[in-house]
Amino acid sequence: MSRPAVKSKLASFLGKYKIIIAFFVLALVISLMTPNFLSWRNIINIFRQSSIIGIMAIGSTFVIIGGGFDISVGSLLALSAAMAVGLQSSMHWFLAVVVVLLVGAAFGAANGFLSSKIHIPPIIATLGTMTIIRGIVYMYTGGYPLYVDSEGFAFIGNGYVGPIPFPIILLLVLVALGQFVLVKTKFGRYSCAIGGNKEAARLSGIKVDLYVTLTFVVGGLMAAMSGIVYASRLLSVTPLAGQGYELDAIASAVIGGTSVSGGEGSVVRTLIGALLLTMITNAFNLIGIDLYVQYVFKGLVILAAVGFDSFYKARG
């Protein structure tokens, strides 16, 4: 095999696994500094803290792979959480959950329609819907926190299956499902093709607009799901819920190696990206470092992860 081929293999190996390597190196370093870090309780804690962003980030991964961006998911989390709580006054919690998921899918479809059919750049289209949805949240809640008391509903965010909290199980199941859909289904393949080369995809007979819209629908569904977990975990919602979550979700996907220009990514690696972000916060809290410094460090991690890819891509 020629040298460039070997080089490219090495690059693609590093590209695929660097996040996993980074994850374990960081975990090792932190565990040497803080003895509590590797305790069962703390590990479970990190996973549980990652579950809401992690679920949302599954959707972001699909959207970004298809060549889009969705910054409305933080607002959508708030709306979903508020509706999940609010609707329970008039219906069974399970039905409320189903309605909320449909609403999430509908807003996702709207985002997809605006970007693929109306041709508004996705980041702007979802900036618009982000603002609209946040407004609807205020209208729906009247600006006050909402509370709920339902044992069945509380299980989603607080229940245990054996020793493992239910939100973690939900997260892992959705990641597995998401990865399967991405790698093994026509929808996943088409999404990658569109993000990789939209015109070639169109000329291959792919209904580009439809599939782009579907990636946004997945984004909306996952945002709604994360809102449901959020509401159930806290059993209350304030209208400010989920602000900035969309950025953590996008950061998770991107740290996990999802190509910002589309076409490439993995749901499993997005999960690792989400865990990595939580782990940093967790470690900083254990060590006792200021919250402000955490922001700086998180930002550096994002730049390092994306910078590595962009730099090597630009050099061919």
Added chain:
Amino acid sequence: MSLDSLSSKTILEVRKVSKSFPGVQALDKVDMDIREGEVHALLGENGSGKSTLTKCIVGAYQRDSGKIVYAGNEVSFSSPTESFKQGISVIYQERSLIPKLSIEQNVFLGDELLSSGFLSENKMRKRFVELCESFGFDLPPEEKVFRLGVAQQKVVEIMKALSRNSRVVIMDEPTASLSKEEADHLFNIISQLKSRGISILYITHILDEVFRITDRITVLRDGKKISTLDTPSTNKEEVVNLMVGEVFHDVEDISSFARYDHPAVLSLKNIKKLPRVKDISFEVYPGEILGITGLTGSGKTELARAVFGAERVDSGEIFVDGKQVQLGSPVDAINSGIALIPEDRKSDGLVLLFEVFKNITLPAIDEFTIKPGIIITRREYRKAEDYRERLNIRLASIHQQTKFLSGGNQQKVVIAKWLLTNPKLLVMDEATQGIDVKAKSEIYSIVRELAENGFSVIFISSEVPEVQRVSDRILVIADGEIVGEFKRGARQDEILKKALSGKQEQLDNQVVS
């Protein structure tokens, strides 16, 4: 006139310049010289090395060997920006202005005039007016470029070159999208430049222009310089013969598989897709290889895209197997059994970051899925391996990223992906562009084999020899219309003349109207 130019000094000299790309010797020890105040035509068929030569001169490509001497000094420009600063500018076929900036801003872009570190509107306006006056241009400095017509934009580009005191201006098909009057205006400007000692390297396909405005002609063929002639002492006949080279009168006698007694697979009636496709009608028969040739910009690619539904046609009727169809999208075309190998495989044909097998199965993914849309990758691998063997695609593994393949192998991947959809009709647009000789001849055999198996192929290429080599029948397109039809065995120079003169007739018509 020729005595005049003989006496003047050489401004740019190209000595034994060679340049190769993997599998192709694009330039082979080419010599050429351009004199001060000369209009020098650079002629050759597509792929003869014209654009490679100009790119080597301005530093867009680095030459492998040879020398370039400019204004008495040996030079090696690292980029077109550098050569531009030194006084060699290129006016490309595609416009390279920034549409939303004003004319004046474009003219001074990259070399803005300053006073104490800030942009000086006054100085620039003064210089702009000077330029306009001394060359007789009449352009409003504040008008935005996107509001200008193509011809005026060309003038702005020329002004930009003049503002930098260019001594050599290279023009690549400058009249390609100009009307008769606009072209005349351009010729006036060219003679102005000439009278001021500015040299022009003029690249074109249109021989009438060459004989109208140039002093000398250099002909390239297959990367070699064939000859440099004084324009007044030669004629079209001689130039065409030099461009085409040896004319093979008897084409290899390959049997045809076309079944003209059968009903047509595809039939087009009065297809119009402005601005490039004006009125095109033809039929393709089962097992037929229909060649379509014509100059760059004649409308071939637009026609191919229209047949595939990549762009909606303005008017006209399309029949597949005798039934009228509406091809509003590629999906419709694929369902009607039509496939397109697009002109630009990298931007339109492939998802470069996909593994090879994913590209191969992309349009026919349904064959490898079970409900509800789950892909059985094992079947994909098997099919991809089949086609890899059948088309002799050379790669390390079907799991390799497509971007690491050579051009010829990438093209075979595109062909494989369409064969998988089992089309009745394959439209190939410049299918052998930029690939090596061996892969080219393999693609010709694939085309023959397809025809033998009853497929129909529309083989579109601006290279006459290859169209002549593979096609059962050849249509020549010029300016959006069919201007000639040839049977297998037609002579290369006749076909080329038709393609060149088609444009000529068109120009004459404009004179009359």
